[in-house]
Amino acid sequence: MILTPKDVEHRELHNILLSGVAPRPIALVASQDSEGNVNLSPFSFFNCYASKPPIIAIGPAFSAKTGKAKDTYLNILETKIATISAVTYSMVEAISLASCEYPKGVDEFVKSGLTKKESQTIPIPGVAESPFIMECTLLENIPLGREIGGNGNLMLLEAHSFTIDDNMIVDGKLHPHKMDLVARMGYNWYARCDEHSVFELHKPQWNGIGxxxxxxxxxxxxxxxxxxxxxxxxxxxxxxxxxxxxxxxxxxxxxxxxxxxxxxxxxxxxxxxxxxxx
Ligand SMILES: Cc1cc2nc3c(=O)[nH]c(=O)nc-3n(C[C@H](O)[C@H](O)[C@H](O)COP(=O)(O)O)c2cc1C
Structure with missing residues (x-):
């Protein structure tokens, strides 16, 4: 099958794209408006793009149904700060609940039952249940796409502080089996990164013969x-x-x-x- 994006209905195109670009890590983003209302939502258009300094990007899109901006997007543009908490298998139902479109001002920490953890450098909490939290400031927002509705944004953030759960460390290193992170696939699929699926692979120490x-x-x-x-x-x-x-x-x-x-x-x-x- 060969597909040309402009010939495919947007919802289906979205799921096809997300099935092929998978698994994607999930950022559980806590943000806050200028009145101090806290918001918590998951984003799988998420990755890190540099480590010196640590640069993270998330992609909050405008709603495909209404064209409305996500609260996370508006908050980060307004206050320029956010925390990003990694998502474990034990939090997956809570983050799914937090992704419901509650009205602006509703605190999804309260809705999802997740716990606030005070940050070191910014006045926005991270998620206490998460083994890995980054405190971030906005560097740049790049609007993507021209048509309103479903079009995305690329928000580049710099991470200034990492909070790591010591229980996740084995022999001085963060261990993926301990972390048990989840990732997003296409449609309603998720991947669980536990000891059954995460494996170690050593790169050859020299240029292999090929x-x-x-x-x-x-x-x-x-x-x-x-x-x-x-x-x-x-x-x-x-x-x-x-x-x-x-x-x-x-x-x-x-x-x-x-x-x-x-x-x-x-x-x-x-x-x-x-x-x-x-
Ligand atoms: C696992 C998961 C990943 C998601 N990733 C994204 C994403 O990358 N971009 C996006 O715009 N919406 C994404 N969503 C949907 C948002 O979480 C949802 O629209 C949410 O209501 C936005 O909340 P807000 O308006 O409070 O910011 C995702 C939802 C889930 C469950």
Whole structure:
């Protein structure tokens, strides 16, 4: 299927785009108007774009139905400050509730049952249940799109302070299994980043030989996958045969299946040695 955005009805286009650009982290944004009314809403048009200094962007759009601006957008333009709290699986129903379109002035902390946590540098609270809170100031707002209704904004914010839950730290590092963050997909789908789905992958420490440099018998395998080939191609050079290594197989398919098994167990050396046997 080939789609041209201008030919697709906006709601469907929105969901198609959000299904392809996924999973997206969720910013739970607390903002405040000049009278001190606090607002809390989730935004998955969200990411960080630099770390020196830390620059974050969120994308509050104008309502596709009414063309109205989001309270978050108006508040940040007015007071130039916001907190962004990361969203965990245990908060997901609360943030979904906080995304309801309550009238301006309604405090979604109260509606969602989430707890305010005092900030260090700005007079807006973060979310106490969140393991990671950033205190931010507005750098720039870039309006996106020309038609009113559904058009977006790119709000660039600088983070001045991070508040991190110490319980999320293992061996001095924030651990994703402890954090259990959630991400937004298309339609009504979410992703949960727990120990069943978050894995560690080490980048090769040198320029790998590349898939193009693998022997053709390996490259053209009917068993080894693209991931298998890329893992094998991450070596600095094709390894020497290890004369002490031996393993029995009766066909090339079986040989490749054995190598694949070694790769699945993280044993690149044995995978290569299996493939080097004739
Ligand atoms: C997980 C999630 C992510 C969302 N991401 C966005 C987003 O990136 N941009 C947007 O305009 N609305 C987004 N929404 C919808 C807003 O949260 C919703 O319109 C909310 O009512 C805005 O609140 P406000 O007017 O109080 O700022 C999202 C909703 C959910 C549940």
């Amino acid at each position: 898939v193009d440099a693998l022997p053709s018998s390996i490259r053209q395998s009917s068993i080894l996958t693209g991931n298998n080939l890329a893992k094998l191609a991450g070596v600095k050079e094709i390894p020497e045969k290890d004369s002490n290594f031996s393993i029995l197989f009766s066909s090339i398919e079986e040989q490749h299946l054995l190598a694949q098994q070694f790769l699945a167990n993280g044993d690149l050396h044995s995978a290569w040695q299996t493939l080097l046997l004739s």
